[in-house]
Amino acid sequence: MSGYSITEPTLAQKWIAGVLVVGYALLTILPLIWIIATGFKSPSDAIAYPPKVVFEPTLEGYVNLFTTRTRMSPEALEEIGPPETWYDRIVRQYDMVISGPSRYGERFLNSVVIGFGSTFLSVFLGTLAAYAFSRFKVPLKDDLMFFILSTRMMPPIAVAIPIFLMFRQLGLSDTHLGMILLYTAVNLSLSVWLLKGFIDEIPVEYEEAALIDGYTRFQAFYKVVLPQATTGIASTAIFCLIFAWNEYAFAVLLTSGTAQTAPPFIPTIIGVGKDWPAVAAGATLFLVPVMVFTILLRKHLLRGITFGAVRK
């Protein structure tokens, strides 16, 4: 420690602050830990009273998540013979056999396709627009930027009615393309605002030097600005991806089968049997990737979630 600073908190202050914050953090992740833990419980352990903290882990929830099962009479089961695989064995405890895969895999894949597709498009279009807004004289620039921001203020349900009708006319209802275009439009506001901030920070002198060297404007953008903006583009992409991944309102209104993503599907896993471990397993697989991204992204977090309004 070099020197004495009056603005440095005392050790006692640090301890009190630390204890309070750690306490809050533990409280706040308790529900998340509970989701993950419930995924590894058996259905009876999941609804035990008092809630079970120590339990024998099982993959039953995950097996139930990915399969559909039918109950069979003892005679029929005898005919099939003993279970062959570990997942067969789990199901057989309940006198059931696996009759096929569930829809979860498809829904998860839809989330991946729509998430990545719309992220790519919104970052691609967003980078071009952000560059133009940052470097060129665009008439009514401030108004256009505000217009782009204001599209985010609309309640999704409010625009959902005409989008529903429009998609029905164009044959885009319940298609991947329709959802990709929709999420791209929703994410564009974030992507343009964030990327403009990142590109503003790249000194104009680099491009000017390139232009003097005989590069065209497009080459200067492509070869000089883009490589410099890689970090900004990457973190913008992850924010767009997380938004599209988590989106529920449009998904539940505009998709029902082919293009349905995981968020509207996961709550339906519960079924009549109140199979909480399967729901928890589905939620865990869906949420954990975002948790990992959040931890990786922590330095860029603030900028992303405030549309670039707050920079650290």
Place this chain on the structure above:
Amino acid sequence: MSDETSSRTPAVARPGLARRMGSLSDRALAWVFIGPTIFLLLAINIFPLIWTIRLSLTNYRANRTNADLQWVGLRNYERILTDSDIWNSMQATAHFLIWTLVLQVLIGFALAYLINKKFKGNDLWTTIIVLPMMLSPAVVGNFWTFLYQPQIGLFNYVIAFLSGTDPSSFSMIGDVNLAPWAIVIVDTWMWTPFVMLICLAGLRSIPDSIYEAAECDRASSWRQFWTITIPMALPFLMLAILFRGIENFKMFDLVVQLTGGGPGNVTELTSINLKREAFEKWRTGFASAYAVILFVTVFGLASIYVKALNKVKQR
């Protein structure tokens, strides 16, 4: 680094495109770059908005497309503003909005203030606190119904344990009096970190020298808090309130999964109510007018608020 990258991606890779782009003037290039974005936003945001306004003047029903389309003028608007169900939704939304903002501002600011004491490992704990807000509200909201189960739910167990009552004696989402608080609690759990992060940025933006000067003037730390910390963090706090306010005015996913608007309609926020009118009762014209009213309200409130925010910033 940029040299290395540029040598690997020569312009000749796409000679046709590059040459065509190269011959464009800056002005033309600007429109080529901005055009697609503006087009998509017009097609998926503005066009639907205009369509909504048009539909709001009709009696259109999306499930009966061959029925006679009649212009009803402003009658839909009139009916909405006199509909007791809708006023009930507005009240539910106001309750939700006010309490989530109050709780999130108080807890979020307090957390930011504590984290700013720079204790060891504060980065790690900040990241952990932030986790809930990055997750899918629908999926998380759905799981909270499990935590809220009487008897077996973790939330009920913890509350019962702390208060000495019976965990099956209350149901957060089944009780008319508790349900409005059940949604406030989950939203606060999820979004307090957002307010915290913005406040933290605000606190970190205050230069040490101001506190040092105050210390020289022998200002008490209580006085420093009210005359330096609060006023300087205020624009950030107001920004956080703006973002949370807009989001919670639109609230749909979390609450629809938690309570579905129930029990009865005590947690039926405007978005949920609107969805019911539009996609369950299929009163498309009526619902469109409802959507326009909501949009004008959020836009109007946000504009007034931004003006106030700018005044605070200028001080």
